[in-house]
Amino acid sequence: MHSRLSATDIRGVVSEFLQSYRSAGGVRNWWREPLLATARIDDRFMVLPRIASDDHVLPWELLPSAKTLIVFFIPFTKELVEENIPGPYPCRNWGLAYESTNTLIAHICERIKNYLAVQGYLSAVTPATHNFDEAKLMARWSHKHLAHISGLGRIGVNTQLITPAGCAGRLGSLVTEADLGDSPLVTDGELCLHKRGEECLQCLKRCPVEALSEEGIDRRKCWSRLRYNIQKTEQLAGLEDSTNVCGKCVVGLPCSYREIS
Numbered sequence: 350m351h352s353r354l355s356a357t358d359i360r361g362v363v364s365e366f367l368q369s370y371r372s373a374g375g376v377r378n379w380w381r382e383p384l385l386a387t388a389r390i391d392d393r394f395m396v397l398p399r400i401a402s403d404d405h406v407l408p409w410e411l412l413p414s415a416k417t418l419i420v421f422f423i424p425f426t427k428e429l430v431e432e433n434i435p436g437p438y439p440c441r442n443w444g445l446a447y448e449s450t451n452t453l454i455a456h457i458c459e460r461i462k463n464y465l466a467v468q469g470y471l472s473a474v475t476p477a478t479h480n481f482d483e484a485k486l487m488a489r490w491s492h493k494h495l496a497h498i499s500g501l502g503r504i505g506v507n508t509q510l511i512t513p514a515g516c517a518g519r520l521g522s523l524v525t526e527a528d529l530g531d532s533p534l535v536t537d538g539e540l541c542l543h544k545r546g547e548e549c550l551q552c553l554k555r556c557p558v559e560a561l562s563e564e565g566i567d568r569r570k571c572w573s574r575l576r577y578n579i580q581k582t583e584q585l586a587g588l589e590d591s592t593n594v595c596g597k598c599v600v601g602l603p604c605s606y607r608e609i610s
């Protein structure tokens with residue numbers, strides 16, 4: 350059965366799913382309402398190997414019949430964002446939310462995929478993370494860059510995607526045969542104050558290992574810190590070894606958190 354679908358339908362599916370996921374019990378709620386954008390698959394994606402990893406996968410390599418990219422951002426609650434501000438190490442809840450949000454992203458992708466399958470469309474999903482080359486510290490499928498192309502947000506000096514709800518949260522994406530068209534949330538201009546020509550650069554000062562500069566990120570420095578945090582800090586003791594967290598450069602900043610109606 351093929352019917353006319355739009356990004357609004359998918360937003361509804363995600364919102365309903367999150368509501369029942371939260372109320373099912375057994376999971377702590379670290380999340381606000383997700384933001385979602387779609388982009389028709391066309392030549393815009395050809396830029397990916399130039400602006401992200403040079404071997405970045407193109408949407409049609411994931412699913413040859415793909416017509417649309419769907420990308421979503423799950424913003425963290427104000428309480429969690431504020432709890433991660435003090436000190437040089439992440440709070441335990443930041444680590445717990447990392448694990449729990451990766452699981453949630455996988456469930457949301459599956460929910461969208463199943464919903465579209467019922468309408469007669471195939472989809473191909475990708476994981477939230479842990480799909481990167483540890484030598485290059487780059488992924489062949491970068492949600493952040495896909496989100497930039499789709500207009501879900503813009504990349505800030507902190508090298509994170511800033512959305513209309515802020516940058517503290519996590520991203521997921523998938524491709525589908527359904528033609529949902531373009532539905533950007535940000536169409537022009539930057540969301541990062543510095544990139545807009547205003548005074549800021551506060552993110553640079555927040556990094557405990559000086560991994561950030563105006564030129565970008567020293568991935569290796571950041572990675573060493575994330576590994577140190579999970580292996581040596583008391584706050585994260587007992588969490589999965591793959592809990593790669595710090596996040597000081599996404600909290601306590603003018604771009605961290607924005608209320609959305």
Ligand code: B12
Binds near residue numbers: 489596
């Ligand atoms: C590898 C990786 C890392 C590496 C590299 C980080 C990085 N900046 O890319 C390390 C281990 C350091 C890392 C750290 C963190 N990560 Co990480 N990581 C990834 C992963 C797996 C791939 C990212 C990737 O391929 N980067 C590629 C390179 C090229 O990105 P880049 O250097 O930032 O890109 C620059 C160029 O594109 C350049 N550029 C040049 N020309 C042009 C032209 C245009 C038009 C544009 C747009 C850009 C551009 O500008 C960019 C910024 O400088 C993704 C998951 C995924 N599969 O997408 C998560 C991901 C990026 N990480 C995430 C997070 C949250 C973190 C941490 C906060 C850890 C934590 N959870 O506490 C830190 C933040 C560090 C930081 N400030 O970036 C989130 C980001 C959410 C967001 N709001 O953007 C992601 C998307 C995971 C998820 N599913 O949500 N991560």
Ligand code: SF4
Binds near residue numbers: 508
């Ligand atoms: S802290 Fe300021 S300079 Fe850094 S990313 Fe956010 S808005 Fe941009």
Ligand code: SF4
Binds near residue numbers: 559595
């Ligand atoms: S995650 Fe931590 S170590 Fe990495 S760039 Fe951000 S503040 Fe620096």
